[in-house]
Amino acid sequence: MSPILVFGVIAGYFLLLLAISHFTSKQADNNTFFTANRQSPWFLVAYGMVGATLSGVTFISVPGEVGNSNWTYLQFVMGNMVGYAVIALVLIPLFYKLKLISIYEYLKDRFGQNSYYAGASFFLISQTVGASFRLFLAALVLQIAFFDAFGIPFWVTVMITIALIWLYTFRGGIKTIVWTDTLQTSFLLLAVVISIWMITDHMELSMADVFATIGKSEKSTIFDWDWRSNNAFYKSFLAGIFITIAMNGLDQNVMQKNLTCKSKGEAQKNIFWFSIVFFFSTVLFLALGVLLYKYAMDQGIAIPERTDDLYPLLALNHFGILAGVVFLLGITAAAFSSADSALTALTTSFCVDILDIQKKEKNQKKTRLLVHIGFTILMFLVIIVFNSLNDSSVVSAVFKVAGFTYGPLLGLFAYGLLCKNPVRDKWVPVVCILSPVISVILDFNSEAWLNGYQFGFEILLVNAAITMLGLFALYRPKTDEVSID
Template sequence: MSPLLVFSIIAGYFLILLVISYFTSGKADNATFFTANKESPWFLVAFGMVGATLSGVTFISVPGEVGNSNWTYLQFVMGNMVGYGVIALILIPLFYKLNLISIYEYLRNRFGQKAYLTGSSFFIISQTIGASFRLFLAALVLQIAFFDTFEIPFFVTVLTTILLIWLYTFRGGIKTIVWTDTLQTTFLLLAVIISMYIILNHLELSILQMVKVVSESKMSDIFEWNWRSDRNFFKTFLAGIFITIAMNGLDQNVMQKNLTIKRTKDAQKNILWFAITFFIATVLFLTLGILLYKFAFDTGITIPDSTDDLYPMLALNHFGIAAGIVFLLGITAAAFSSADSALTALTTSFCVDILDLPSRKAKGQQKTRLAVHLGFTALMFCVIMVFNQINDSSVVNAVFKVAGFTYGPLLGLFSFGLLSKKQVKDKFVPLICIISPIICVILDLNSATWFYGYSFGFEILLVNALLTCFGLFMIRKSTISKNNYGT
């Protein structure tokens, strides 16, 4: 694929995003940026959230991972469905009742200012690292596909992409994101479907024959019952539930989109329909994984050492120009649909939670928000460059994994607040929320030695949350909150 063609695809894509931004950000103010004036159609939010949830990491990794762990990832997604049910039935009504801009305002109402700032800070840390990591992977693809040809340095690639994101989000914020996410989800799903269609044509398979190939493949095995495995069904299913609650229901990035919907019932419908669409999309990714391996085996193509390289290698080098174009659009859409909403959510959380911007005088609010938005853009650029300097995938993945531990305290804080009426000594909450993930990192590193070969998987998040709840119980007061919401 020629560099000029790659440039045309990426430039055309961003031009569409800028046009959407122009039409959605007219007369935009802080309320538009933070809540889209609560005018978003629920079905649009539901569809757009698929693209934001299926990040560039998922787009590249899930199909390739089929060769390592079959369809066991679907166990995790089954747990996700239960988690989304909890979000729709419990968290959505709570957040709407309290009329929140940032969901971490609940922690101030329930426990106090220290808990509130702790929750928001943990989100900011984890979201900055996570979003930067996903954008880093996308920038690497663009570097190889286009910028390397002209010997353009990687930092220019990163700076260009992140400034483009800033350009189409800095005015409309979440209102723009709702619409751009819809476009990006469309490109992402089209990329998968068209890739599958091209493979079927190459292999001369019909849809019915494809279903037979997938069902008969060893790679389509879903369930793992070995209790020592980090893919054990019970561990993975439970982890799917609680990770969804923590990383979706207790994540400002995701919940900010839900809070742009006017009515509680519509927001609940949004979550449930999103869950169904997300499940179908995951099955498509897993099906694509089997087809990619079958194509490679049947045509004698060597499987790369890193399974993450399988889909990009085949799409860009073996499926033809059309498939390469679709793949580039898909990976770009997947990466930027998560990065742009993360940038908006980080700006919102910092402005509302840390600066308490809504309580300030109207004059200067918008300038402050713009400065924060630009500041997080610069911060993400710096984090991406650090990832590039490390230049060690195992170290980068370790950093990304550590960032995931910060969701455990959030899950513990909200769980203790909802399931207990106890008040806590607020000044000790930050200490509890720091100690819990540290203990979990130690457990994760030594579990195989200490627990007879048992290896922690996703369920380490639940352990993290339980430790946080135990710590909060230990610093409880004798008084109780006025009701289950702590308000």
């Protein structure tokens, strides 16, 4: 695709986002920015969350990974469904009962101010790193597709990219995100549908032939019952459950959208319907993966060494202009749908959890705007640091380490919900810091210390368990409430 065409597609896409922002941010205030005035239609939130959940990595990786692990990824998604049920039945009622803006306010009510700051801080750190990493990947795509052709340096690409996100989120906040997510989900799913249509048209397959091709393919194998395999059912299924609870149910970025619904019932309905649409959307991506490999084999196209490159290779070079344009829109939507909501969630959490903005009588809107600008600059600087490292393994390691911060959050909420004992609040931050540190040490040394054993998703559970054990150790008799804490 020519750089001019790429520019036209990206420019048109962001003009649509800015138009949506204009109409959704009229008469917007802090309540609109943080909660969308709790007036979001549940079906709109449910549909939009599909695009936010299917990140740019998923958009490219899931179809390509079919060549390595068949449809075993669906085992993980089955676990996701159980995790979302737990979120809908346990966390949503709790958060609506307490009328929370930031979900970490629960920790203040349950444990105390120090625990509250600890939980919010871990979210701020992990989300800043995670969102910056995802945006870093998106900026790389734009750099290769357009900016390199004009000799524009990468830091300018990053500045333009993040400035565009700031422009369409700084007024309407989460209300704008709820609506832009619907557009992004549409582009994501449209990219997959058009790609499948292009393949069937090139190979002259009827719809019945498509189902038969997918059904007969060895690449459509779902279940792996070998307990030693990395894709073993039990491991993947449990991973799907707990990763969903930790990285969706206990993540302000995700839950802020759910808390914009009008009531607890509508929020629960949103979660259930979203999980169903998400499941079948994943099936669509997996079906595309089978067809991509079938098409490449029939056309004599060499499979790239990196399976992540298969979908971009075929979409941009073999399926025609329409498929290339829609693919570009899809990957852009996937990348930015998570970055824009992260910027809003970071601003919300810092304003509510750290600055306690609701108690300020003056300049609330100005404070929120300054925080929003501050996190925009911070994400820009983190991305530049990622780029300066110039080592994908180092960047991936930094991103992985950031993932360990969800362990303390899972441990805090699990202990708070399952155990009624009070704790010595002032020592909770120490436990929350030590838990991921110990987990990282275990993860890096497990092969040497545990006879060759390598941790997978279960390191999250180990991290959470260490946090819970630490909280048990901090048990505070009720008579010590005043004298100790």
